[in-house]
Amino acid sequence: MNTNRHNSFNQIHKGLRAQLYDTALKIQQTDMSQVEAAAPVIEQIEEVLFLFESHAHGEDHYFNEPLEKTNPEVASLFEKEHVEDHRLADVLSSLIASYKEAATTDARAEKGKHLFYAFNEFIAFNLYHMNKEEIELNAALWDRYTDSEIKSIEQTLVQSIPPQKMMKYAKWMIRGINNKELIHWLEEVRAFAPAPVFEMLIVIAETELPTDRYQLIARALKYEVKAA
Ligand SMILES: [Fe+2]
Structure with missing residues (x-):
């Protein structure tokens, strides 16, 4: 390959x-x-x-x-x-x-x-x-x-x-890919897609990932992590 x-x-x-x-x-x-x-x-x-x-x-x-x-x-x-x-x-x-x-x-x-x-x-x-x-x-x-x-x-x-179905795929993709892939994906979405799409993916990432992993991703994206 x-x-x-x-x-x-x-x-x-x-x-x-x-x-x-x-x-x-x-x-x-x-x-x-x-x-x-x-x-x-x-x-x-x-x-x-x-x-x-x-x-x-x-x-x-x-x-x-x-x-x-x-x-x-x-x-x-x-x-x-x-x-x-x-x-x-x-x-x-x-x-x-x-x-x-x-x-x-x-x-x-x-x-x-x-x-x-x-x-x-x-x-x-x-x-x-x-x-x-x-x-x-x-x-x-x-x-x-x-x-x-x-x-x-x-x-x-x-x-x-359709957006609803895309969110279902997104949940499993966020669960299934590595940090490097996730950071790259979110960077591309932030750069090229409408802002609400990025925000929606961030919410899914925060919900689906363990806290330490989510924080690592958010830091890499320079996205402000809300205080717990
Ligand atoms: Fe196939």
Whole structure:
């Protein structure tokens, strides 16, 4: 992998992986036979499906479809993987529906186990898939575009995401990236996006990060940390 080139997927994929890992651990720690304990986990799995689905659409529309003419093999490889990804998401959606219909403790435990295994399949597929995009799809994009062209496609993609949904992605990206990446991202947002966007991300960072880490980020940005 050419680390000098712009990896358009790095940050969003780290966010999505953080969401997968966190959700997987929560499923493992939850007694799925209990409706109240399971409810927030089910909701989190639904959020995973929501964010992965629209992420795949964005990649298809902005990256794979434009590659169809110049690099049809790579474009169709990743479009097909998104079809498989969608199938795995459908399996999860129907397992969630049957979990919600389960009326006894035993039935919920049983459905919960199916859901856990299906979620693991979803993770396994997506971990391979995202690696492959960062290696093979990036190679095709780097071949065809300059870094500034890739950044401008990325910008168009990001701007197409409604603010409410963007905040959900942002939460996981903030949780999933390292300090250097977070500082760089926030600097770019502060320089190029409307001020409220930066303020909103700062609030999410303050909420999501441990205090010492948040303070380190705020100091690096010369952003005034409010006294506790
Ligand atoms: Fe993808």
